[in-house]
Amino acid sequence: MAEINLIDRMICCAAQAWKDDGEVLATGIGVAARLAASVCMASINNDLMMTDSEAWLVSEPVPLGARKGYEPQRETWMGFSRIFDNVWGGKRHAMVGPTQIDRFGQANISMIGADYARPKSMMLGVRGFPGNSINHANSFFVPNHSPKVMVAGEVDMVASAGYNPARLEQGWSLEDIDIRYVVTNLCLMDFGGPQHQARLLSLHPGVSLEQVQQATGFAMHVPEQVQQTPDPTDAQLALLARLDPHNLRATVLGAGA
Amino acid sequence: MANKQMSAAAVVAQIKDGMTIGIGGWGPRRKPMALVREILRSPLKDLTVVSYGGADVGMLCAAGKVKKLVFAFVSLDFIPLEPYFRAARQSGAIEIMEIDEGLFLLGLKAAGMRIPFIPTRVGLGTDVLKRNPDIRLVSSPYDGKQWVAMPALPLDVALLHVDRADVRGVCQIKGPDMYMDDLFARASRNTFVSCDELVESSYFAQGDEARYVFWERSQTTGVVHLPCGAHPSSCAPLYGFDVAHFKEYAASAKEADGWQQYTNRYVQCAESEYLERVGGAEAVRKLPLPVY
Numbered sequence: 001m002a003e004i005n006l007i008d009r010m011i012c013c014a015a016q017a018w019k020d021d022g023e024v025l026a027t028g029i030g031v032a033a034r035l036a037a038s039v040c041m042a043s044i045n046n047d048l049m050m051t052d053s054e055a056w057l058v059s060e061p062v063p064l065g066a067r068k069g070y071e072p073q074r075e076t077w078m079g080f081s082r083i084f085d086n087v088w089g090g091k092r093h094a095m096v097g098p099t100q101i102d103r104f105g106q107a108n109i110s111m112i113g114a115d116y117a118r119p120k121s122m123m124l125g126v127r128g129f130p131g132n133s134i135n136h137a138n139s140f141f142v143p144n145h146s147p148k149v150m151v152a153g154e155v156d157m158v159a160s161a162g163y164n165p166a167r168l169e170q171g172w173s174l175e176d177i178d179i180r181y182v183v184t185n186l187c188l189m190d191f192g193g194p195q196h197q198a199r200l201l202s203l204h205p206g207v208s209l210e211q212v213q214q215a216t217g218f219a220m221h222v223p224e225q226v227q228q229t230p231d232p233t234d235a236q237l238a239l240l241a242r243l244d245p246h247n248l249r250a251t252v253l254g255a256g257a
Numbered sequence: 258m259a260n261k262q263m264s265a266a267a268v269v270a271q272i273k274d275g276m277t278i279g280i281g282g283w284g285p286r287r288k289p290m291a292l293v294r295e296i297l298r299s300p301l302k303d304l305t306v307v308s309y310g311g312a313d314v315g316m317l318c319a320a321g322k323v324k325k326l327v328f329a330f331v332s333l334d335f336i337p338l339e340p341y342f343r344a345a346r347q348s349g350a351i352e353i354m355e356i357d358e359g360l361f362l363l364g365l366k367a368a369g370m371r372i373p374f375i376p377t378r379v380g381l382g383t384d385v386l387k388r389n390p391d392i393r394l395v396s397s398p399y400d401g402k403q404w405v406a407m408p409a410l411p412l413d414v415a416l417l418h419v420d421r422a423d424v425r426g427v428c429q430i431k432g433p434d435m436y437m438d439d440l441f442a443r444a445s446r447n448t449f450v451s452c453d454e455l456v457e458s459s460y461f462a463q464g465d466e467a468r469y470v471f472w473e474r475s476q477t478t479g480v481v482h483l484p485c486g487a488h489p490s491s492c493a494p495l496y497g498f499d500v501a502h503f504k505e506y507a508a509s510a511k512e513a514d515g516w517q518q519y520t521n522r523y524v525q526c527a528e529s530e531y532l533e534r535v536g537g538a539e540a541v542r543k544l545p546l547p548v549y
Contacts, residue, residue: 053549055433066548079434080283084359088377106382110355111346116388122346124337125330130357131379161382169381169394171402177382 004231006185007032007249008240009204010141012232014183015039017139018093023047024136025057025083025092031064031244032252033095033141036183038062038243039236055079065246087128093137093180099123100148100155101140103198103218105162105179105191107133108155116157129159137178143253145184145215152217163196185253186212188229193221202227262424263479265295265528268449271479272301272414275324279365279410279445280308281417281438282490285333285498287430288313289418289451291486294531296322297524307410309361309436311490312506315341316524318351319516325352327410329361333503334547340510356385356392356407362437364410369443374406381405415445418487420469420495422452426477427461429469432493442476449479451486453495485532485541497546502535 014036018026026048028037034053038061041048052062057078063070078086086092098107109127113120132138138160142149154164161167163174174196182189182198186207193199199221200212205228213220232240240249269292272278278296282288293313296304303324308314310331317323319341331342345351356364363375376395380386386394386405395406417438419428428450430438442448461467485492489499489506509515523531532538 077433080358080436081362081440084362087359088379110384118349119347122338122343124332125328125355126357126383126385127330128358130381130383130385131359133383134378134381157388158382158384164382167382169403170396171400172381176378 006204007252008232008237009229010183010185011036011240011249012039012236013188013202013229014095014139014141014181015044015236017095017181017183018048019044021045021048021093021137023049023091025049025051025086027051027092027094029094029096030141030252031248032143033097034064035240035244035249036095036141039239042239042243043236049075051078061243063243063245064248065244068245084131087131087135090136092132092135093139094132095139095141096129096132097141097143098149098160100151101142101182102151102153102155102162104154104164105177105196105198106155106158106164107140107160107162108157110157110159112156114156126157126159130161133160133162134176137180139179139181139183142182142184145186145212147215147217150216150218163191186215189220197221199223200226202229204229258425260424261426261477261480262455263481265292265451265481265483268292268416268479268481269295269299269301271447271449272296274301275303276413277305277307277411279412279415279441280306280313281415281436281441282311282313282487283309283434283436284311284330285490285503286311286434287418287432287436287487287492288490289416289486290488290490291483291528292416292418292449292451292481293317294524294528297520307412309358310342311339312503315339318342318345320520323351325354327354327356327361329356329358333507335500336503336507340507341516344510354389356380356389360385360405360407361410362440363407365437365440365444367407367409368411369440372409374408376404377407379405379407410444412441412445413447415441415448417441417448417450418492419450419452420492421454421456421460422450422477422480423456423458423460424480425458426450426474426480427458427470428452428472428477428480429461429466430471431469435471439471442472447478448476449481450477451481451483453484453486453492455480455482483528485538488532488535488541491544491547493546496542496544499535499541499544
């Protein structure tokens with residue numbers, strides 16, 4: 001059997017994120033997260049809903065890239081204003097790729113640097129992260145697990161709310177936050193440790209615990225049993241090839257990965 | 258019967274220094290770029306710009322027109338980071354109000370409904386509250402919780418681009434998404450709309466054409482006939498965004514006098530010359546629609 005590509009392993013691992021979600025909008029931002037949601041909808045949880053990444057809800061995931069005659073199977077209109085209607089109702093689970101994540105699960109795509117008035121590096125802005133984080137389930141996809149991404153201290157701009165008791169307003173609890181999984185190029189994590197501490201769930205083959213700890217800027221809960229991330233099945237790999245006919249996922253981990 | 262047709266110059270003449278300008282569209286999609294270029298040609302300054310930002314924001318920043326920006330993101334999609342916006346942010350050249358995309362929607366909605374705020378959970382637990390001390394929390398009269406009171410975002414002027422319009426201000430968007438353009442039209446004291454095609458009012462009576470009209474003409478102050486007026490952004494289904502032009506624009510930001518060069522070629526000219534310089538209307542109409 002051919003060796004399994006790391007990116008394929010990560011995507012198929014990430015595809016499990018929506019397994020028990022029932023009928024929610026699965027949104028994967030970026031090539032890998034979109035493929036993960038697509039694999040899940042096509043094989044693991046057929047009740048999921050997904051868009052064509054433009055303005056329509058589709059009844060089956062749309063393959064990435066040039067369509068060669070494929071017609072998206074439209075189900076209903078889903079322009080941006082209606083996405084917010086869905087978000088605010090809570091029936092969504094998004095998987096996004098933050099620039100920074102901290103020990104609370106707070107995440108940032110806005111800007112990097114200590115001075116908000118003059119960012120060292122301006123990124124996108126907070127986009128829809130604040131609304132996502134307080135309304136529905138969220139998972140993260142991290143192609144480059146390192147202390148630059150998994151930071152010590154808090155993220156430079158908290159765009160996505162996390163399990164941070166200091167930021168709770170009157171009447172709200174940490175249970176109003178729902179962070180599910182963090183899929184990285186080294187491991188699978190969640191925030192299911194004591195007091196929502198980050199917790200290691202599985203290591204990808206060939207990755208050591210020490211390696212993950214060195215790449216993470218905060219302490220993690222390590223259970224006694226840490227599994228190895230399972231191999232994708234042949235059926236999943238075939239599905240992935242069909243959903244990504246132009247192999248756009250090959251570039252997700254950068255050149256040489 | 259009102260005839261609202263006017264020129265781009267007449268629109269800009271209605272805008273004063275220090276005004277709050279809302280710009281419709283989303284990132285590189287259906288931006289009123291010809292109207293933005295007309296602002297770039299004018300001496301206008303100290304604008305507060307409210308936009309789901311793309312090159313509209315980048316260009317206005319590069320030209321020093323922006324005092325304050327209200328935004329959730331600024332991006333060209335396939336070029337994720339807008340270079341001139343980044344430069345303005347990183348040099349501290351502009352004041353900002355950075356908010357969530359949905360908060361932005363609620364702010365426009367509140368302005369259109371003539372109410373001071375809309376309560377929401379969006380923003381809780383994030384630095385959006387810390388960085389915007391003007392966004393307050395309110396206690397609900399119905400539960401024991403505090404909620405974010407997203408303030409109204411009233412606009413002096415909204416600038417939009419649509420597929421087609423008549424001179425009475427009936428505006429049609431045939432693309433798959435009207436984005437928040439309807440909310441911009443309602444949030445603003447005056448809304449000026451550029452259109453690719455100017456049509457007779459009878460056009461809208463045909464088939465289901467009227468289904469693609471998303472606000473009443475009472476929300477439209479003026480109509481400007483500007484074919485390809487969204488270029489280099491897209492106006493689906495008429496044309497996609499101009500990838501090559503956006504690449505040239507983004508590359509210009511890497512040169513010391515890049516903005517000056519871009520402006521000399523693409524702004525300091527009549528709109529008809531602009532269209533010639535980007536290949537002509539026929540070429541623009543052939544720009545492929547993006548596949549997401």
